[in-house]
Amino acid sequence: MTDTVHLHIANSVDLGPVFEVTPQRLDAALARQPEIAEHLTVSVSHDDEGLAEGLARADVLMCWELPRDDFAKRAPKLKLIHAHAAGVSHLMPLDWLPPHVLLANSRGVHGERAAEYAVMAVLMLNNRVPEMVTNQRAALWKQLYNTSIAGKTLLIVGVGSVGGSVAELVSAFRLNVIGVRRSGAPHPAVAEMYTPDALPRLMPQADFVLVTAPLTAESRHMIGADEIAAMKPGAGLVCYSRAGLVDYEALRARLDAGDISAVLDVFEPEPLPSDSPLWSTANLVITPHSSSDDPDHYTPRTLDLVLGNIGRLLAGDRLVNLVDRDLQY
Numbered sequence: 001m002t003d004t005v006h007l008h009i010a011n012s013v014d015l016g017p018v019f020e021v022t023p024q025r026l027d028a029a030l031a032r033q034p035e036i037a038e039h040l041t042v043s044v045s046h047d048d049e050g051l052a053e054g055l056a057r058a059d060v061l062m063c064w065e066l067p068r069d070d071f072a073k074r075a076p077k078l079k080l081i082h083a084h085a086a087g088v089s090h091l092m093p094l095d096w097l098p099p100h101v102l103l104a105n106s107r108g109v110h111g112e113r114a115a116e117y118a119v120m121a122v123l124m125l126n127n128r129v130p131e132m133v134t135n136q137r138a139a140l141w142k143q144l145y146n147t148s149i150a151g152k153t154l155l156i157v158g159v160g161s162v163g164g165s166v167a168e169l170v171s172a173f174r175l176n177v178i179g180v181r182r183s184g185a186p187h188p189a190v191a192e193m194y195t196p197d198a199l200p201r202l203m204p205q206a207d208f209v210l211v212t213a214p215l216t217a218e219s220r221h222m223i224g225a226d227e228i229a230a231m232k233p234g235a236g237l238v239c240y241s242r243a244g245l246v247d248y249e250a251l252r253a254r255l256d257a258g259d260i261s262a263v264l265d266v267f268e269p270e271p272l273p274s275d276s277p278l279w280s281t282a283n284l285v286i287t288p289h290s291s292s293d294d295p296d297h298y299t300p301r302t303l304d305l306v307l308g309n310i311g312r313l314l315a316g317d318r319l320v321n322l323v324d325r326d327l328q329y
Contacts, residue, residue: 005310008054009044010063018295019084021303029303036307039314062306068096079313082306086110087242089215094325103323104309108161109301114292115165118240121263122154122208125236130261130283150174155206158213158241159187166210178202196222203230214329215242225250236261240291243268255283265291
């Protein structure tokens, strides 16, 4: 890298203001890291307007989506792409990405907000709120009771930054936390850790299942029909990360049967079509993919992460939040 880095920021208008890099947000981020700012030139585009020119000049690109055809020719100087998201499944497969270009993501930026949402959803399940919402729509007065959450079992599928934060927060409720992660590596807030092949025997143990794993070719429908069938009556499921991790048709059948309940924040496609049967599914609370994108902090923290990695590029240091091409996260 030279001593001057060209950063191009590609705003996607359809994503809304939470994800927009405004002049105010950019100026504030540059002021927070002046030692990086003095080595930067920055250009900003909105959708296609100015994108081609920005790609042609960029050493670093921050974006949600990008044109993939002839990408190496479009961006001949590029060294790093930062995806303005924690998940990068929408960019797969990476056959368009030149071998020398690094890809980073925003995992961990959601911070406390994501964990707070997940804990709220688990508490909703224990208090039978999805069932109460179903009864409310039917103008049905039916008192529903449940016991304290203490001593019940929470299974976290995907103990990464979000799943680990949830495990730490729920310690206050004295939940028994078991976890699943690809590596099987332990986590201090998780009593027992397993690899994904253990899911068939773990699902029947769980009072609550929280899905926070990344979506990859390997993890698609890891909570499939068999796993959902194995959930015990009265259990609840929260899908926070990506809809493709869970077989929603199999889930919907058990929800409508009144066997289990769920809180879902992610869907395929999004926005969820108005004719989707999920809108009228019993014992389900839908939140419209708004669980953790903090309007005050998400994009500023992402900018801090991008600028920090530019500093590492300049110094020749290893970057953070790099996506493993083989693991797809």
